[in-house]
Amino acid sequence: MLDWLKNVRVLRLEIFSETTYVARVYADSLRDNFVGYVPNDQERFDVLKTEFDQQISSNTPYLAKLLEIESSLVQLLPDDYIVARFWATNDRFRRVVPAETCAHYDKSVAGYDKSDWTTPTFLRNQTRTLLDVIHSNYLVNTAREKSVKRLKLFIVGFTILIVATGIFIGNYHKSGLITGILMLAGAGIFGAMLSILNRMQTATTGDAMVQDGIYELTGLRVGWVGVLMSYVLGGGFAIVLYGIVMAGALDNVTPKLSLSSPTNVGVSKAIPSENLPVKPTETSLSPTIPTAGAIKCAEPAGGCIAGIMIISRALGFDTATSFYKMLILAFLAGFAERFVPDILNRLSKQPVTK
Numbered sequence: 553m554l555d556w557l558k559n560v561r562v563l564r565l566e567i568f569s570e571t572t573y574v575a576r577v578y579a580d581s582l583r584d585n586f587v588g589y590v591p592n593d594q595e596r597f598d599v600l601k602t603e604f605d606q607q608i609s610s611n612t613p614y615l616a617k618l619l620e621i622e623s624s625l626v627q628l629l630p631d632d633y634i635v636a637r638f639w640a641t642n643d644r645f646r647r648v649v650p651a652e653t654c655a656h657y658d659k660s661v662a663g664y665d666k667s668d669w670t671t672p673t674f675l676r677n678q679t680r681t682l683l684d685v686i687h688s689n690y691l692v693n694t695a696r697e698k699s700v701k702r703l704k705l706f707i708v709g710f711t712i713l714i715v716a717t718g719i720f721i722g723n724y725h726k727s728g729l730i731t732g733i734l735m736l737a738g739a740g741i742f743g744a745m746l747s748i749l750n751r752m753q754t755a756t757t758g759d760a761m762v763q764d765g766i767y768e769l770t771g772l773r774v775g776w777v778g779v780l781m782s783y784v785l786g787g788g789f790a791i792v793l794y795g796i797v798m799a800g801a802l803d804n805v806t807p808k809l810s811l812s813s814p815t816n817v818g819v820s821k822a823i824p825s826e827n828l829p830v831k832p833t834e835t836s837l838s839p840t841i842p843t844a845g846a847i848k849c850a851e852p853a854g855g856c857i858a859g860i861m862i863i864s865r866a867l868g869f870d871t872a873t874s875f876y877k878m879l880i881l882a883f884l885a886g887f888a889e890r891f892v893p894d895i896l897n898r899l900s901k902q903p904v905t906k
Contacts, residue, residue: 570701571694575615579608582622591628600624615694619687626679631672638675638682645682649689657682692769699772700752706776707745710783714741728866732875733791735863736882740790743886744782786886793885793892797878798868801899 586604591597604621607613629637646654661678668674718734796802864875885892 569612571615571698572612574694575607575613575618578615578618579604579613582618583608585622585625589630589633592630593628596624597628600628616691619683619690623680623683623687626676626683629676634672634675634679638679641679641682641686645686648686653685657685692766695769696772699769699775703752703772703775703779704749706779707748710779711741711745714738714783728862732863732867733794736790736794736867736878737787739879739882740786740788740793740886741783742786743790743883743888744786745886747786747887747889748779748782782886782889785889789885789892790882793881793895794867794878796892796895796899797881802895 582604586597586601600621603617607618607621626634626637645657662668715738718738722731722734793802860872860875864870864872867875867878869875869878
């Protein structure tokens with residue numbers, strides 16, 4: 553029973569603590585560093601071996617400690633081992649760190665044909681230097697991935713909170729206008745969320761050490777503030793864009809967005825409230841339109857088309873397709889941060905007409 557609980561605990565750590573899992577794998581890769589040679593300092597070697605055994609027997613090995621042990625072992629290698637260790641580390645260095653870092657290192661040392669490269673002390677110092685850079689790269693990139701994971705959790709939490717709030721408000725008011733406004737704001741927020749996730753995926757494709765790794769980590773740790781502001785801006789810009797559309801000003805600044813069929817979003821006219829409900833016609837999207845203010849679906853064969861028509865008309869659109877176009881524009885308002893500000897800038901430069 554105890555063994556089973558221990559296995560469950562280890563599995564949980566490997567699933568939810570990626571750093572611990574990486575440390576366990578790295579510890580296994582270091583086992584061979586303690587066999588096959590007689591160290592220069594047996595006492596120091598035994599101390600490092602004890603520290604390593606403690607780490608590898610732990611359910612939560614510490615990656616930074618393992619990296620420290622690896623660096624310390626370099627000073628204990630015999631002279632006839634250090635040459636091979638340097639060239640192996642040099643190859644690893646060039647596969648791990650950015651190309652610019654490799655170029656700067658090559659400029660800082662003597663040519664490989666110099667006599668220094670046959671001196672064990674010089675090779676030990678170079679090996680330690682390369683390992684220090686490699687280990688810094690490991691730690692910074694690992695910290696970045698953890699920060700990105702943390703930021704994604706914030707995004708999920710914000711999204712759940714916003715969806716729950718929207719559902720609560722929509723169910724409380726149960727009016728076509730309120731529901732429509734919430735849907736537009738939700739489309740803008742959804743666009744902002746996808747934009748953030750897309751940028752995060754792009755940001756993690758490169759090495760964190762290409763730029764200042766600590767600076768990037770700082771930005772990621774406080775990035776939840778930017779996420780929250782992007783959500784607010786996405787929803788707000790969507791509502792502002794709706795106002796621009798209903799004012800008939802969208803076509804003046806973005807004529808390419810104008811579509812002729814079936815109804816141009818930019819010139820949709822408000823539908824007086826007394827026109828609801830409308831009588832079914834041959835072009836109606838639903839056989840019936842509910843007369844109550846509540847949003848209700850039609851029969852199963854018609855889906856929720858009747859509810860969509862109520863929302864569309866409450867927002868001032870002639871057809872459901874115009875409302876769908878507005879949803880797409882609201883999404884763009886959140887996804888492209890400069891979309892609405894650019895429209896506002898163009899409007900501000902137009903002459904005021906009385």
